[in-house]
Amino acid sequence: MEARWGKLARARNPVFKAPIPMSLSTAEIIAQLTALLGPGGVIADPAQMGAYLNEPRKRFHVPAIAVGLPATVEQVQAIARFANEHGVGLIPQGGNTGLVGAQVPLRGDEVIISLSRLDKVRAIDIAAGTMTVEAGMILENAHKAAEAEGAMFPLWLASQGSARIGGVLSSNAGGVNVLAFGNARELCMGVEAVLADGRLYQGLSSLKKDNTGYDLKDLLVGAEGTLGIITAATLKIFPQPEEFETALVNVASPEVALTLFQSLRERAGSRLNAFELIPWIGLDIQLRHGMLDRDPTAGPSPWYALVEISRMKGGTSGALQSALEAAFETGLVDNAVIAESLADRTRMWDFREQMSECQSREGASIKHDVSVPIAAVPQLIAEGSIAAQRVVPGIRPVPFGHMGDGNIHFNFSQPVGADGKAFMAGAEPVHAAIYEIVLKLGGSVSAEHGIGQLKTELLKQVKDPVALEMMHAIKNALDPKGIMNPGKMLG
Amino acid sequence: MEARWGKLARARNPVFKAPIPMSLSTAEIIAQLTALLGPGGVIADPAQMGAYLNEPRKRFHVPAIAVGLPATVEQVQAIARFANEHGVGLIPQGGNTGLVGAQVPLRGDEVIISLSRLDKVRAIDIAAGTMTVEAGMILENAHKAAEAEGAMFPLWLASQGSARIGGVLSSNAGGVNVLAFGNARELCMGVEAVLADGRLYQGLSSLKKDNTGYDLKDLLVGAEGTLGIITAATLKIFPQPEEFETALVNVASPEVALTLFQSLRERAGSRLNAFELIPWIGLDIQLRHGMLDRDPTAGPSPWYALVEISRMKGGTSGALQSALEAAFETGLVDNAVIAESLADRTRMWDFREQMSECQSREGASIKHDVSVPIAAVPQLIAEGSIAAQRVVPGIRPVPFGHMGDGNIHFNFSQPVGADGKAFMAGAEPVHAAIYEIVLKLGGSVSAEHGIGQLKTELLKQVKDPVALEMMHAIKNALDPKGIMNPGKMLG
Numbered sequence: 001m002e003a004r005w006g007k008l009a010r011a012r013n014p015v016f017k018a019p020i021p022m023s024l025s026t027a028e029i030i031a032q033l034t035a036l037l038g039p040g041g042v043i044a045d046p047a048q049m050g051a052y053l054n055e056p057r058k059r060f061h062v063p064a065i066a067v068g069l070p071a072t073v074e075q076v077q078a079i080a081r082f083a084n085e086h087g088v089g090l091i092p093q094g095g096n097t098g099l100v101g102a103q104v105p106l107r108g109d110e111v112i113i114s115l116s117r118l119d120k121v122r123a124i125d126i127a128a129g130t131m132t133v134e135a136g137m138i139l140e141n142a143h144k145a146a147e148a149e150g151a152m153f154p155l156w157l158a159s160q161g162s163a164r165i166g167g168v169l170s171s172n173a174g175g176v177n178v179l180a181f182g183n184a185r186e187l188c189m190g191v192e193a194v195l196a197d198g199r200l201y202q203g204l205s206s207l208k209k210d211n212t213g214y215d216l217k218d219l220l221v222g223a224e225g226t227l228g229i230i231t232a233a234t235l236k237i238f239p240q241p242e243e244f245e246t247a248l249v250n251v252a253s254p255e256v257a258l259t260l261f262q263s264l265r266e267r268a269g270s271r272l273n274a275f276e277l278i279p280w281i282g283l284d285i286q287l288r289h290g291m292l293d294r295d296p297t298a299g300p301s302p303w304y305a306l307v308e309i310s311r312m313k314g315g316t317s318g319a320l321q322s323a324l325e326a327a328f329e330t331g332l333v334d335n336a337v338i339a340e341s342l343a344d345r346t347r348m349w350d351f352r353e354q355m356s357e358c359q360s361r362e363g364a365s366i367k368h369d370v371s372v373p374i375a376a377v378p379q380l381i382a383e384g385s386i387a388a389q390r391v392v393p394g395i396r397p398v399p400f401g402h403m404g405d406g407n408i409h410f411n412f413s414q415p416v417g418a419d420g421k422a423f424m425a426g427a428e429p430v431h432a433a434i435y436e437i438v439l440k441l442g443g444s445v446s447a448e449h450g451i452g453q454l455k456t457e458l459l460k461q462v463k464d465p466v467a468l469e470m471m472h473a474i475k476n477a478l479d480p481k482g483i484m485n486p487g488k489m490l491g
Numbered sequence: 492m493e494a495r496w497g498k499l500a501r502a503r504n505p506v507f508k509a510p511i512p513m514s515l516s517t518a519e520i521i522a523q524l525t526a527l528l529g530p531g532g533v534i535a536d537p538a539q540m541g542a543y544l545n546e547p548r549k550r551f552h553v554p555a556i557a558v559g560l561p562a563t564v565e566q567v568q569a570i571a572r573f574a575n576e577h578g579v580g581l582i583p584q585g586g587n588t589g590l591v592g593a594q595v596p597l598r599g600d601e602v603i604i605s606l607s608r609l610d611k612v613r614a615i616d617i618a619a620g621t622m623t624v625e626a627g628m629i630l631e632n633a634h635k636a637a638e639a640e641g642a643m644f645p646l647w648l649a650s651q652g653s654a655r656i657g658g659v660l661s662s663n664a665g666g667v668n669v670l671a672f673g674n675a676r677e678l679c680m681g682v683e684a685v686l687a688d689g690r691l692y693q694g695l696s697s698l699k700k701d702n703t704g705y706d707l708k709d710l711l712v713g714a715e716g717t718l719g720i721i722t723a724a725t726l727k728i729f730p731q732p733e734e735f736e737t738a739l740v741n742v743a744s745p746e747v748a749l750t751l752f753q754s755l756r757e758r759a760g761s762r763l764n765a766f767e768l769i770p771w772i773g774l775d776i777q778l779r780h781g782m783l784d785r786d787p788t789a790g791p792s793p794w795y796a797l798v799e800i801s802r803m804k805g806g807t808s809g810a811l812q813s814a815l816e817a818a819f820e821t822g823l824v825d826n827a828v829i830a831e832s833l834a835d836r837t838r839m840w841d842f843r844e845q846m847s848e849c850q851s852r853e854g855a856s857i858k859h860d861v862s863v864p865i866a867a868v869p870q871l872i873a874e875g876s877i878a879a880q881r882v883v884p885g886i887r888p889v890p891f892g893h894m895g896d897g898n899i900h901f902n903f904s905q906p907v908g909a910d911g912k913a914f915m916a917g918a919e920p921v922h923a924a925i926y927e928i929v930l931k932l933g934g935s936v937s938a939e940h941g942i943g944q945l946k947t948e949l950l951k952q953v954k955d956p957v958a959l960e961m962m963h964a965i966k967n968a969l970d971p972k973g974i975m976n977p978g979k980m981l982g
Contacts, residue, residue, distance in 0.1 A: 127753065127866035128897075172702050180761075183700060186677070195957070202955045206864040208896040209674060210935035211663050211713060212942060212950055213980065214962045218709035222702060239757045262618065266730045267805040270671075270761040314758040314814060316807045323805060373697040375618035405699040406619075444701035451703060459703055464693045466686070470969060471705045477968035478961060489704065 024086050026065050029111065033068050036078045041117075043067040052112050055096055055104050056159075060453065062105040064091070067112045073192070073200065073231045079113060080229065080483075081198035089486040092225035094167025095138065097159040099369070100452030102224040103167060106487040115166045118231060121145050130189060130206040132234045135166025142235070151237040154181040154273075158353045166230045172222035174448035176352070179404040180273040180310070183448070185221045187236050193220050193228040196479035204234045219474070224450055225485040227478050241310035244273070245320035246345045249327075249336040250301030251277075254378035254403075257305050260327055261374070261404055267323050268309045275404030276306040277377075281413075282355050282400055289361045291354050296347040298335040305403070306352050355400045359413050364420035365398070366427045367411045370438045371447035374406040380441055381408065387433040388412055392426060407447040410434055435462070456491035515577050517556050520602065524559050527569045532608075534558040543603050546587055546595050547650075551944065553596040555582070558603045564683070564691065564722045570604060571720070571974075572689035580977040583716035585658025586629065588650040590860070591943030593715040594658060597978040606657045609722060612636050621680060621697040623725045626657025633726070642728040645672040645764075649844045657721045663713035665939035667843070670895040671764040671801070674939070676712045678727050684711050684719040687970035695725045710965070715941055716976040718969050732801035735764070736811035737836045740818075740827040741792030742768075745869035745894075748796050751818055752865070752895055758814050759800050766895030767797040768868075772904075773846050773891055780852045782845050787838040789826040796894070797843050846891045850904050855911035856889070857918045858902045861929045862938035865897040871932055872899065878924040879903055883917060898938040901925055926953070947982035 024032070030044045043049055044066040052067045065088075070076045083090050089110035093103040105112070115136035122132040126149050133142055139160040146153040157163055157175040167173075169191065174183045181187060190205030203217055220228055251257045254277065261275050280302050286292050297304055309320045320338060327333045339345040359365040372380050385397040394415030401409040412430060414423040435445050439462060451459050460468065468490075475482075475490055515523070521535045534540055535557040543558045556579075561567045574581050580601035584594040596603070606627035613623040617640050624633055630651040637644040648654055648666040658664075660682065665674045672678060681696030694708055711719055742748045745768065752766050771793050777783050788795055800811045811829065818824045830836040850856040863871050876888040885906030892900040903921060905914040926936050930953060942950050951959065959981075966973075966981055 125864060125866065127749070128864040130864070172706075174700055178700065185706065195961075199957045199960070201957045201961060203958060206933060207862050207935050207938070208865075209665055209669065209862045209893070209898045209938040211939055212935055212937050212946075212954055213958060214718075214965060215663075215676065215706075215709040215713055216958055216961055218706040219965075222706055227705075239760065241760070258618070267803055269730065269732070269801070269803040271803075310760070312758055312760040312762075314810070314817070319805070326805070371698050371700045373616065373619040373621070374699075375616065402700070407700045442697060444698050444703055446702050447698070447700040448702055455703075463703055466690045466692045467694060467704060467707055469690070470686075470692060470707055473968040474705060474710075474965055477964040 024088070029088055030066050032082055033066055033079070033111065036082060037068055037070060037075055041069045041071065041075070043069070052093060052096060052114060053104055055098065055101060057099060060101040060104050062108045064105045064108070064110055064112045067114055069114050069117050071117045073118070073194065076113065076194045076229055076231055077198040077200055080194050080196060083111065083483050084197045084481055087481055087483060089483055090229070091485050092166065092170065092229045094136065094164030095159065095162040097163045098167060098171055098452060099449045100446070100454040102171065102450055102452030102485065102488050106453045110486065113229060115164060115231070122232060124149050125206060126151055128206045129237055130234050131237050132204055132232060133165055134232045135164065135230045137165045139163045139165065139168055146237045150240060152240045153187070153235055153237050155184060155187055158356065165233055169221045169230055169233055170223060170225050171450045174402065174405070174407065176274050176276060176402065178402060179275060180270050181238070185218055188217065188221055189234040189236060190217050191220050191230050192232040193230045195228045196481065196484045201228065204232060206234055224452060224489045226475060226489050227484060239312070242313050242315065243311040243317065244308055244345065245311065246308045246339040246348055247320055247324060247336050248297050248348050249305045249307060249324065249333055250298050251303045251305050251333060252301070253303060254381050256332060257303060257403055258375065258378055259332055260305060263327060264307060264323055268319060271310050271319070272307070272404070273310050274306065274308040276352050276401060277403040277408070278304045278306060278352060278355060278400045279398060281396060281398055282358060283351070285358045285362055286351060286354055289358065291358055292347065292351060296337065296344070296351050298337045301335065306348055356409065359398060359411060363414040363418070364423045365411050365413045366424070366430050367409065368431065368434050369447050369449040370410055370434065370443055370445060371405065371407040372438060372441040372443035374404070376441040376443070377403055377406055377408060380410070380437060380443070383437050384410055384434050387437060388430050391429045391433055392423070394418065395430070451489045453488055456487070456489065459489070460491060515579070520579055521557050523573055524557055524570070524602065527573060528559055528561060528566055532560045532562065532566070534560070543584060543587060543605060544595055546589065546592060548590060551592040551595050553599050555596045555599070555601055555603045558605055560605050560608050562608045564609070564685065567604065567685045567720055567722055568689040568691055571685050571687060574602065574974050575688045575972055578972055578974060580974055581720070582976050583657065583661065583720040585627065585655030586650065586653040588654045589658060589662055589943060590940045591937070591945040593662065593941055593943030593976065593979050597944045601977065604720060606655060606720070606722070613723060615640050616697060617642055619697045620728055621725050622728050623695055623723060624656055625723045626655065626721045628656045630654045630656065630659055637728045641731060643731045644678070644726055644728050646675060646678055649847060656724055660712045660721055660724055661714060661716050662941045665893065665896070665898065667765050667767060667893065669893060670766060671761050672729070676709055679708065679712055680725040680727060682708050682711050682721050683723040684721045686719045687972065687975050692719065695723060697725055715943060715980045717966060717980050718975060730803070733804050733806065734802040734808065735799055735836065736802065737799045737830040737839055738811055738815060738827050739788050739839050740796045740798060740815065740824055741789050742794045742796050742824060743792070744794060745872050747823060748794060748894055749866065749869055750823055751796060754818060755798060755814055759810060762801050762810070763798070763895070764801050765797065765799040767843050767892060768894040768899070769795045769797060769843060769846060769891045770889060772887060772889055773849060774842070776849045776853055777842060777845055780849065782849055783838065783842060787828065787835070787842050789828045792826070797839055847900065850889060850902060854905040854909070855914045856902050856904045857915070857921050858900065859922065859925050860938050860940040861901055861925065861934055861936060862896065862898040863929060863932040863934035865895070867932040867934070868894055868897055868899060871901070871928060871934070874928050875901055875925050878928060879921050882920045882924055883914070885909065886921070942980045944979055947978070947980065950980070951982060
């Protein structure tokens with residue numbers, strides 16, 4: 001991708017657009033929704049809408065007309081038919097854990113459709129390796145449903161206790177096991193979705209191979225609810241490994257981490273589940289703020305790699321140990337801790353999963369969810385850290401994340417003692433500096449969090465213009481009145 | 492999927508549609524193509540078009556106006572602009588190995604665009620695990636390009652010596668390693684494509700994670716050239732395993748094969764590369780016709796499973812041996828041959844790869860490329876064999892293929908001594924019987940070969956009607972004049 005770089009300042013100030021002229025008043029919309037869903041299926045009191053409006057980073061503060069809580073797919077269809085007829089914008093919402101504002105209002109005249117009541121398992125087929133669940137199922141409950149049958153649904157996110165399958169799919173969520181199992185798109189075999197005009201697309205499938213037409217599943221997955229409302233999905237489930245071998249490895253630099261990653265990938269192939277990079281500052285913050293009961297590492301190191309290999313039934317134990325011994329012998333690494341208990345493993349993963357949260361203990365932070373070809377990760381971190389420090393002297397780089405996927409959460413904590421608000425007010429040039437390097441390296445400005453309303457202007461600046469035209473053409477073809485999550489992704 | 496079953500007879504007799512009115516004569520089209528591509532870039536003499544018109548099964552016999560052989564992406568764009576302006580149908584073609592007629596004319600007024608001159612490697616990045624090649628590269632050359640760098644591109648087809656990457660992607664080809672590595676769609680990270688009006692979609696990408704918009708790559712992959720002409724693709728490449736462990740296992744029935752598959756999958760996870768099912772009749776035919784220098788199996792058995800496990804660097808040898816020993820101990824299987832040399836392994840794979848070809852030695856055959864959820868494969872084979880034998884007494888079932896993917900090539904050889912032409916003339920009720928069972932089991936009537944022109948009517952009968960409407964809407968949005976591979980897939 002060539003760098004197409006414009007005025008970034010626009011990206012962070014989405015224009016508050018005038019509502020589409022509607023034929024119905026707010027009261028009429030609420031009355032119609034209540035007729036369709038029953039009084040228990042509609043929240044119209046602003047005082048009760050907080051859980052649906054306040055997203056994790058508290059960046060968006062636009063009201064909704066109401067929240068609809070359909071209990072059946074037919075009710076979702078009925079809402080869509082009504083909304084399409086009267087030009088009412090619908091915002092599909094799962095667990096409200098998205099980080100780019102796709103699931104909350106943009107204009108103030110939309111109705112949020114929460115899928116939370118559609119939360120059942122429809123079928124589990126261990127032999128086929130599939131599980132069909134409704135869109136409102138909480139991700140952690142999907143894990144439990146698979147585990148109850150002796151299988152594994154390997155999509156793990158920090159927000160898995162709240163995130164729901166429909167949102168996970170609509171945002172094409174990633175997480176810590178993408179390396180071995182792929183992102184949400186790759187873990188989904190088929191979806192059922194309500195289209196803008198209320199038609200039901202019946203694309204549930206347990207087939208690994210089916211070449212009968214365009215790939216509509218992958219179009220709906222990752223569309224952030226702009227093409228339809230996913231109501232159910234068939235997910236891939238896998239045999240549970242016998243064991244996970246987990247280690248925290250001291251690495252001298254991102255370059256060393258890259259070499260270690262490649263040697264582990266050669267040895268373990270797809271059994272290498274996770275390869276996460278964490279900088280020393282993350283350990284320092286977590287220890288200082290009492291977020292870990294003890295240091296899970298082998299001692300101070302500029303960087304740590306959290307690596308995990310799975311062992312299948314009948315396989316030999318110790319694959320990670322021997323791989324790390326090989327790395328010691330070549331002098332690549334000189335210290336590491338291998339988890340010897342579940343408590344050890346849990347502590348290592350807590351250390352990783354608390355990376356995002358721990359930054360708030362140190363004041364304000366400027367965040368970027370970016371990816372580059374994996375070989376370019378060291379260059380991204382080196383150049384990005386210098387560039388940001390040039391813009392804001394004393395800024396503290398906290399780059400961490402899914403190194404094995406080339407996906408770094410390139411975050412920056414405010415200088416020690418600085419004013420948080422002033423720091424955030426100066427975020428724009430930091431964004432510009434980081435995104436410029438990302439684009440130069442052929443990377444993505446949104447690796448896993450998506451576009452939502454936060455990055456619509458940024459998307460217009462960096463995306464292939466023909467790709468944008470194709471996206472608009474598809475959007476207009478499937479949602480000609482523009483009622484599905486209006487203004488999101490495409491602006 | 493519910494069975495929606497109509498008059499299947501229509502499916503095999505595509506109506507010869509009247510050409511779209513064009514503003515240009517045949518001579519004018521040829522003159523314009525020659526102006527765009529040079530005299531060496533156009534074949535207009537019907538005597539020289541054979542290689543582009545005669546597809547593998549010799550089922551389609553419609554002429555083309557000409558064959559265009561663009562040497563650059565810009566020339567592909569110029570042809571599309573010209574064709575879109577004048578309503579000339581374009582048929583993208585790779586190695587002309589497709590089995591459903593997607594790559595050959597339907598009406599007689601189309602121009603074939605052969606991508607064969609666009610056959611270069613653009614880039615290989617071992618560290619990123621990616622390779623970017625042009626659409627005209629022969630699949631086997633893509634294998635060689637990866638191997639030359641110590642990597643592996645794991646898409647293996649019987650036709651790999653002729654099939655080209657653009658066709659492999661446009662048909663979302665499968666092959667024998669889908670189990671471990673996925674089909675063509677999963678092995679492709681991004682594509683470059685010329686749209687109907689000549690615009691160039693620049694979607695090449697080496698990013699494992701990029702959530703910036705709709706999944707246009709997966710829409711173009713598998714679209715059989717109806718949405719645009721793929722000109723290049725970024726493919727995933729993998730570390731070469733240290734070793735393949737390969738065995739031919741005698742299995743008493745498809746049920747036993749299913750149980751064996753599940754136990755191997757539990758043990759080997761994604762290192763289980765292949766699990767292919769072959770019936771005894773396939774061995775019998777190949778030995779009788781001298782297609783194998785010797786019997787690669789452990790002796791007569793109603794069924795054989797060809798299984799292969801890969802061993803990565805540092806892994807322990809003998810995983811397949813110990814897995815099979817476990818199967819012996821439980822009494823699941825009682826005989827098998829493990830390959831002890833490359834020659835052994837090659838003979839086992841020859842046995843598998845010759846399954847399609849060997850049927851022609853026994854006269855005519857009726858073929859179905861179908862998939863069901865894997866647990867339903869035994870039921871499919873049992874019910875399908877009986878149903879076909881009821882329709883044609885003496886018909887010989889030859890079901891074989893990718894059992895691990897639920898994808899069976901459910902073929903039938905003519906009764907011994909029957910008249911081949913008369914047998915084929917009675918194919919319709921056999922198709923109907925097989926597809927009815929496939930649909931009852933929630934399966935697909937085209938697992939990996941696609942729709943092309945062979946199955947357009949069948950598709951209309953069995954596909955979710957809303958999915959068909961969505962496909963038409965997308966087709967009209969991206970190719971409003973309908974010039975891209977007209978009449979294919981959507982009819």
